[in-house]
Amino acid sequence: MANNTKTPEQSPLGKTVQYQDQYAPELLFPIPRQQKRDEIGVDGSALPFAGVDIWTGYELSWLNARGKPQVAIATFRIPADTPNLIESKSFKLYLNSFNQTRLDSMEQLQAQLALDLSRAAGGAVAVSLASPQDFARERIDELAGEYIDDIDIDVCDYHPDPARLSADLSHIVSETLCSNLLKSNCLVTGQPDWGSVQIHYIGPRIERESLLRYLIGFRQHNEFHEQCVERIFTDVLRACQPQQLTVYARYTRRGGLDINPFRSNSGEPAPANVRTARQ
The missing domain is CATH 3.30.1130.10 (GTP cyclohydrolase I, C-terminal domain/NADPH-dependent 7-cyano-7-deazaguanine reductase, N-terminal domain)
Structure with missing residues (x-):
């Protein structure tokens, strides 16, 4: 039986790639979390922690139905109990594939992002988008402690x-x-x-x-x-x-x-x- 496990070395990291500006969900490169968890003695069926990986995407753009560029800041929450993490360069390439993609609304983009990322991670990924009207509410603060x-x-x-x-x-x-x-x-x-x-x-x-x-x-x-x-x-x-x-x-x-x-x-x-x- 073929081994389809993906390794970091097979990812786009460190390689020259051609940027795609049309929607391409196949660019996402999931990597099983358990490979590294085995090194630190963490049983994937009984994690000693709960948690989430919180990603912020600052370079998100697409075209509206009339071809006009749109921008937003995205927050992605990938649960720690999903079987896969998503390699970051592949994530970047995937987001850039929306650059010349026409969409009817920001809600359509949000739903597509959630669907594709959930498939790659192997569990439900939450996506929220902040439009330019919301940018003034974005805060900067330091970790408390x-x-x-x-x-x-x-x-x-x-x-x-x-x-x-x-x-x-x-x-x-x-x-x-x-x-x-x-x-x-x-x-x-x-x-x-x-x-x-x-x-x-x-x-x-x-x-x-x-x-x-x-x-x-x-x-x-x-x-x-x-x-x-x-x-x-x-x-x-x-x-x-x-x-x-x-x-x-x-x-x-x-x-x-x-x-x-x-x-x-x-x-x-x-x-x-x-x-x-x-x-």
Whole structure:
């Protein structure tokens, strides 16, 4: 029986491609999530978290029925329990395939986006579109919490090692820690991905220096955004033993798209899609 599993190396990443400006849903390239989850010991049938990948599309345009260009900002919410993530360059190429596509209304576009992305992800993807009349309501804010980036430390290793994490098991706290120093690299091309991360937890007090060293350790690590956040979540959960844990990262955009994974076992709702200053 043929193996139809798609790998990141088969995606458009790092390859010269011809841009299509007519609707082409076949451009979407899904990648099974479980391949990387196996590496961190996450059972796909019993995920230790719930969550969503929140994407923002800033370069969305199409033609109305009379051929006049239209623009919008799109928000896509892809549940973490869908079997596939969608490779970002293929996502960009797919969105650009609407550039010379005539549609009767923005509602028609929204419905088509939801249908195509849901098929690629393997589950229901929510899509919302902000028209130019809504742009003034788009907000910029920073992640709430205590930033640990000013801690003065020496660093000599730039690969994530959960053994660096430590917590005071005798001191139970509820707190939110943040860092703007998250950087990882694309799994295929090695291009840098810049992000900010927020970690909210209830449990043994995480030693801040250990957490900062651990997060800086992603600096030469090659993984997709979603995979990095799931690795952070599972490593902190195992090493620090919090009763509740939420990890949320906002990455800077590339190709008109930003990706903001959210993973939590606390039951709290996913955040609103409010971009940071770097996005």
